[in-house]
Amino acid sequence: MDTPVVLVGPMGVGKTTIGKKLAKQLGLSFVDTDKEIVKQHGSIAKIFEKSGEQHFRALEHEFLLSAISTNSVVATGGGVVTQENNRLALKGSFVIYLSTNGRHIASRLLAGRRPLLKNGIADWKRIYEERKPLYEQVASVEIETSSKSLNSVVSEIVELVNNRG
Secondary structure (H helix, E strand, C coil), X not given: CCCCEEEECCCCCCHHHHHHHHXXXXXXXXXXXXXXXXXXXXXXHHHHHHHCHHHHHHHHHHHHHHHHCCCEEEECCCCHHHCHHHHHHHHHCEEEEEECCCCCHHHHHCCCCCCCCCCCHHHHHHHHXXXXXXXXXXXXXXXXXXXXXXXXXXXXXXXXXXXXX
């Protein structure tokens, strides 16, 4: 495999968890762009608060370019697709859109501070509806995750990666 496998999808869909397991099964390194940003610049909530979303999106682009320059599995932030420069950058990657019906999202979002979710699940639903066409636009493949176990999603992706030409 000579191109990265990039996971896109809404906040809370499981990109990081799936990405770690996927990387292990494929024998590749794993990069979570949000976690890398946090490591070098502090919490995303603080970046939004101090410097604004535009500054965060610039950092996100920089970290995305770095991550997709390696042969790895990359988990992106939910908003990575909102920037045209990121959508263009993803064209050379094998992009997997992890979609959901949203049924299990509320419990997953309780743990974290997410700056765009001031009104909780209502904001999540609105943001997901706005971004859905962008996820679909960049996706090489879409996997509906709602009715599948974590392991079956990972197995499905492994099969797709191994069988792509």
